[in-house]
Amino acid sequence: GENVEQHPSTLSVQEGDSAVIKCTYSDSASNYFPWYKQELGKGPQLIIDIRSNVGEKKDQRIAVTLNKTAKHFSLHITETQPEDSAVYFCAASFTGGGNKLTFGTGTQLKVEL
Amino acid sequence: GAGVSQTPSNKVTEKGKYVELRCDPISGHTALYWYRQSLGQGPEFLIYFQGTGAADDSGLPNDRFFAVRPEGSVSTLKIQRTERGDSAVYLCASSWGTGATGELFFGEGSRLTVL
Numbered sequence: 001g002e003n004v005e006q007h008p009s010t011l012s013v014q015e016g017d018s019a020v021i022k023c024t025y026s027d028s029a030s031n032y033f034p035w036y037k038q039e040l041g042k043g044p045q046l047i048i049d050i051r052s053n054v055g056e057k058k059d060q061r062i063a064v065t066l067n068k069t070a071k072h073f074s075l076h077i078t079e080t081q082p083e084d085s086a087v088y089f090c091a092a093s094f095t096g097g098g099n100k101l102t103f104g105t106g107t108q109l110k111v112e113l
Numbered sequence: 114g115a116g117v118s119q120t121p122s123n124k125v126t127e128k129g130k131y132v133e134l135r136c137d138p139i140s141g142h143t144a145l146y147w148y149r150q151s152l153g154q155g156p157e158f159l160i161y162f163q164g165t166g167a168a169d170d171s172g173l174p175n176d177r178f179f180a181v182r183p184e185g186s187v188s189t190l191k192i193q194r195t196e197r198g199d200s201a202v203y204l205c206a207s208s209w210g211t212g213a214t215g216e217l218f219f220g221e222g223s224r225l226t227v228l
Binding site: 004099102103104105106 | 146153161172206208216218221222
């Protein structure tokens with residue numbers, strides 16, 4: 001089955017700096033790569049996703065890149081703000097197989113003033 | 114409601130007891146997923162439904178776990194003879210379909226504590 005590894009497990013940045021979280025996946029059949037943000041006591045919320053036919057996608061301060069050959073994908077947050085502080089999860093799935101997401105272990109992002 | 118609703122939000126039970134966790138998905142969503150999230154970990158897939166049928170239950174850890182969705186909307190996750198290792202947050206998610214958009218909408222979870 002799919003295995004997703006995520007690094008780093010914790011990340012502390014100063015407000016206004018950029019944050020980068022990296023993930024690798026194992027199953028070459030995976031074609032959908034979402035990123036979720038989870039705040040304390042809440043369920044995960046989708047912030048951005050990318051499909052395997054695209055190498056990069058951007059939405060305001062958030063961007064995701066995908067390298068299918070290397071099986072790597074990354075989340076980039078620019079101009080970080082205190083409200084960006086949360087746990088971020090990457091995930092991978094094959095949409096033709098029921099879209100069961102396999103999640104990484106999460107990155108605790110702290111944006112300091 | 115507008116989002117995925119899960120009840121109870123917290124459940125404390127004793128080892129060996131039976132528990133039921135309920136999920137009310139977003140109206141019109143045909144796919145429904147159950148995940149389990151242990152402390153400091155990412156959610157782990159348990160089972161998903163397409164309509165009323167369980168399309169994939171490969172993530173259920175053993176036969177003490179069972180889930181139903183009899184009318185294609187509300188789902189119940191049932192755990193028999195609970196063990197301390199079952200303590201976790203159980204998350205439910207729904208989506209329009211298993212491949213159409215891919216976006217899963219999660220509820221806030223049911224935190225299960227087995228004493």
